[in-house]
Amino acid sequence: MAQNRPVKITETILRDAHQSLIATRMTTEQMLPIIEKMDQVGYHSVECWGGATFDASLRFLKEDPWERLRKLRAGFKKTKLQMLFRGQNILGYRHYADDVVEYFVQKSIANGIDIIRIFDCLNDLRNLETAVKAANKEKGHAQIALCYTLGDAYTLDYWTKMAKDIEALGANSICIKDMAGLLVPSKATELVGALKKTVKIPIQLHTHYTSGVASMTYMKAIEAGCDVIDTAMSPFAMGTSQPATEVMVEAFKGTEYDTGFDQNLLAEIADYFRPMRDDALASGLLNPKVMGVDIKTLLYQVPGGMLSNMVSQLKEQHAEDKYYEVLQEIPRVRKDLGEPPLVTPSSQIVGTQAVLNVVMGERYKMMTKETKAVLRGEYGQTVKPFNKEVQKKALGNDKPITCRPADLLKPELQTIEAEMAQWKEQDEDILSYALFPQVATEFFKYREAQSTKIDSKAADSKNGAYPV
Ligand code: CO
Numbered sequence: 001m002a003q004n005r006p007v008k009i010t011e012t013i014l015r016d017a018h019q020s021l022i023a024t025r026m027t028t029e030q031m032l033p034i035i036e037k038m039d040q041v042g043y044h045s046v047e048c049w050g051g052a053t054f055d056a057s058l059r060f061l062k063e064d065p066w067e068r069l070r071k072l073r074a075g076f077k078k079t080k081l082q083m084l085f086r087g088q089n090i091l092g093y094r095h096y097a098d099d100v101v102e103y104f105v106q107k108s109i110a111n112g113i114d115i116i117r118i119f120d121c122l123n124d125l126r127n128l129e130t131a132v133k134a135a136n137k138e139k140g141h142a143q144i145a146l147c148y149t150l151g152d153a154y155t156l157d158y159w160t161k162m163a164k165d166i167e168a169l170g171a172n173s174i175c176i177k178d179m180a181g182l183l184v185p186s187k188a189t190e191l192v193g194a195l196k197k198t199v200k201i202p203i204q205l206h207t208h209y210t211s212g213v214a215s216m217t218y219m220k221a222i223e224a225g226c227d228v229i230d231t232a233m234s235p236f237a238m239g240t241s242q243p244a245t246e247v248m249v250e251a252f253k254g255t256e257y258d259t260g261f262d263q264n265l266l267a268e269i270a271d272y273f274r275p276m277r278d279d280a281l282a283s284g285l286l287n288p289k290v291m292g293v294d295i296k297t298l299l300y301q302v303p304g305g306m307l308s309n310m311v312s313q314l315k316e317q318h319a320e321d322k323y324y325e326v327l328q329e330i331p332r333v334r335k336d337l338g339e340p341p342l343v344t345p346s347s348q349i350v351g352t353q354a355v356l357n358v359v360m361g362e363r364y365k366m367m368t369k370e371t372k373a374v375l376r377g378e379y380g381q382t383v384k385p386f387n388k389e390v391q392k393k394a395l396g397n398d399k400p401i402t403c404r405p406a407d408l409l410k411p412e413l414q415t416i417e418a419e420m421a422q423w424k425e426q427d428e429d430i431l432s433y434a435l436f437p438q439v440a441t442e443f444f445k446y447r448e449a450q451s452t453k454i455d456s457k458a459a460d461s462k463n464g465a466y467p468v
Helices: 016-021 028-038 053-061 065-075 098-110 129-137 156-168 185-198 214-223 245-252 263-283 296-300 304-316 320-336 346-359 369-375 388-395 413-423 428-435 437-455
Strands: 008-011 045-050 081-085 115-118 141-147 173-178 203-207 228-231
Touching: 008 245, 028 065, 028 263, 045 053, 045 065, 045 115, 053 065, 053 428, 053 437, 065 081, 065 428, 081 098, 098 115, 098 129, 098 413, 098 428, 115 129, 129 141, 141 156, 156 173, 156 185, 173 185, 185 203, 185 214, 203 214, 214 228, 214 245, 228 245, 245 263, 296 320, 304 320, 304 346, 320 346, 346 369, 369 388, 413 428, 413 437, 428 437
Parallel strands: 008 045, 008 228, 045 081, 081 115, 115 141, 141 173, 173 203, 203 228
Antiparallel strands: none
């Protein structure tokens, strides 16, 4: 019999699962009662921070994301905590200077993060250097994600070369990040097999159920040597989220990949989250539409979240009848912009430009600031060259940049701190403000008002303290 090689599991219910299904609206109060049980499962890690959770906490839940992290850290005594980090964008949508990136990594680890999954929407590794070095320096685990996508440029050679570069950069592990659910089982065998032959560091696979193949893909990936998979507890699994934890655990039971997890314990955890799912269905926060198989994602290679954004943009313009035209325009815009993977923020940039091209009735009659920035090289280098004509239209006679974009940015931490000094109650506030100046300011005002209320003993915690 083969030697046992238990598959490791990263649980995503506290981050990606609720980001994918209920617009990142799970509150800290909803998480805390169950984490003691979750801590007993034996997860490789629990993904609980970063991605959209930071923005959504401040913007919609009126919660301090740092406070959430500290509370989770206090509850998870033995399980590693993991976050998602957008390289030089951190958790925001523009490039930040290195001093902000370094400080954010330092504070994330100081407040409780063990593993930082870092990615760049163009797979330009230069945009990950600073974050990886900072994580190494703080003794955190730096995982670099390669954003999986399809296209002429994305060959096995491309992926294995990238994996070699990732290892050389000092990453502790590699994640294949398949945000749209495009990795089909047979390709997982090929890709994971090739990566395992190329690098020594562990390989983790992250996918979404959107196109319906995810659990089969995991099975094949594990058989090909994948070390860790990302799953979500069943009440917030499948659809645009991850395969269900309990199902994957059961699928490997009694095999050389047996996780050894206790299904009764998992059942208790699922029981805790199920009413939350029922409430979300009843309120409409969880749309049954996202729970099915969306085969369009395979046809158009578009992540689920991007499709729903596109629908709402078309609605605003009263142009819902243009849906299929835009779907066909997306791959064309993607080609013009150097065929990047479609993941935040490149997915929004390509999607919005495709909508504009169709609604305006003429391609690139209007270009967003972000489209121009991509064509100017401000996001980094794309795998394929830009469409020269479109680039000319965007830049005129300006020269594009070819260096690492952050090399052109001056340190900005001090300026930011000075700008927000009146609101600062903790050092971490500087970073909240750096990422989302307006949203953070609104939150700081709210926080101040709340503490004044509490001071005057007039606080009523039931009075809209947690707007959802
Ligand atoms: Co994801």
